[in-house]
Amino acid sequence: MNDADRRMKATAWFESLRDSICAAFEAIEQDYRGPLSDSAPGRFVRTPWTRDDAAGGAPGGTPGGGGVMATMKGRVFEKVGVNVSTVHGTFSEAFRNEIPGAAEDGRFWASGLSLVAHMHSPHVPAAHMNTRHVATAKSWFGGGGDLTPTFPVAEDTQHFHDAFRQACDAHAVADYQRYKAWCDEYFFIKHRNEPRGVGGIFFDYLDSGDWTADFAFVQDVGRAFGRSYAEIVRGRMNEGWTAEQKEHQLIRRGRYVEFNLLYDRGTRFGLMTGGNPDAILMSMPPEVRWP
Numbered sequence: 555m556n557d558a559d560r561r562m563k564a565t566a567w568f569e570s571l572r573d574s575i576c577a578a579f580e581a582i583e584q585d586y587r588g589p590l591s592d593s594a595p596g597r598f599v600r601t602p603w604t605r606d607d608a609a610g611g612a613p614g615g616t617p618g619g620g621g622v623m624a625t626m627k628g629r630v631f632e633k634v635g636v637n638v639s640t641v642h643g644t645f646s647e648a649f650r651n652e653i654p655g656a657a658e659d660g661r662f663w664a665s666g667l668s669l670v671a672h673m674h675s676p677h678v679p680a681a682h683m684n685t686r687h688v689a690t691a692k693s694w695f696g697g698g699g700d701l702t703p704t705f706p707v708a709e710d711t712q713h714f715h716d717a718f719r720q721a722c723d724a725h726a727v728a729d730y731q732r733y734k735a736w737c738d739e740y741f742f743i744k745h746r747n748e749p750r751g752v753g754g755i756f757f758d759y760l761d762s763g764d765w766t767a768d769f770a771f772v773q774d775v776g777r778a779f780g781r782s783y784a785e786i787v788r789g790r791m792n793e794g795w796t797a798e799q800k801e802h803q804l805i806r807r808g809r810y811v812e813f814n815l816l817y818d819r820g821t822r823f824g825l826m827t828g829g830n831p832d833a834i835l836m837s838m839p840p841e842v843r844w845p
């Protein structure tokens with residue numbers, strides 16, 4: 555399998571994963587019987603974009619490619635985005651030293667799925683997941699997922715971690731304990747001296763020398779997240795909440811915003827490569843407060 559075939563196969567998987575997750579989330583909206591059940595169930599709206607339009611002189615160099623934003627505002631999901639993008643171009647001189655394999659030849663190709671879910675109920679955790687394939691003079695996979703509850707529940711945290719542990723244990727190229735520790739270190743809000751949530755896994759620069767094995771693991775990461783998170787949402791979505799609990803959720807969301815704007819590498823990569831700002835910043839919650 556040549557590089558072009560690998561890229562097509564990876565992109566097709568990200569699009570397929572998006573479709574399955576969107577269908578699962580729409581089914582959750584349909585089955586909801588909680589406090590907001592009088593409103594209509596949410597449905598995803600898909601908005602295509604092209605990087606030629608989105609770049610607009612951004613420092614990512616020659617633009618190419620694009621993606622589709624799939625967003626939903628419903629009665630369970632206050633705001634959720636499941637976005638797929640496939641872009642290519644040339645890194646700017648200022649940015650290429652930060653990317654493996656780009657120092658001498660700044661050309662790149664990248665495809666991936668990025669998901670962020672913010673929920674109406676403070677009892678249902680927010681979640682993030684992304685998987686990606688990047689190619690310069692080198693190529694690799696990266697990604698992971700993490701859970702950000704307002705009120706952590708040990709059972710849900712364990713369920714989420716167990717799903718990722720099983721996905722990692724099924725593949726010789728993966729290391730659950732390393733990826734869990736990497737997640738805890740990465741999703742740490744340094745200026746607050748606190749974690750963003752209850753963790754998950756995070757990995758990058760995965761290139762074992764066996765592309766097929768790496769890709770199989772990345773696929774299982776997506777499946778594990780989709781399955782476990784949907785089960786957590788369904789287990790909590792019909793519970794009621796108080797005004798005080800909602801207020802606490804909005805304050806905790808402020809930590810999410812702080813991390814994504816100050817530290818998140820995906821945000822920076824997207825902006826530095828001329829991505830669509832609306833797609834990149836879809837991770838922002840719809841409503842947030844600071845005390």
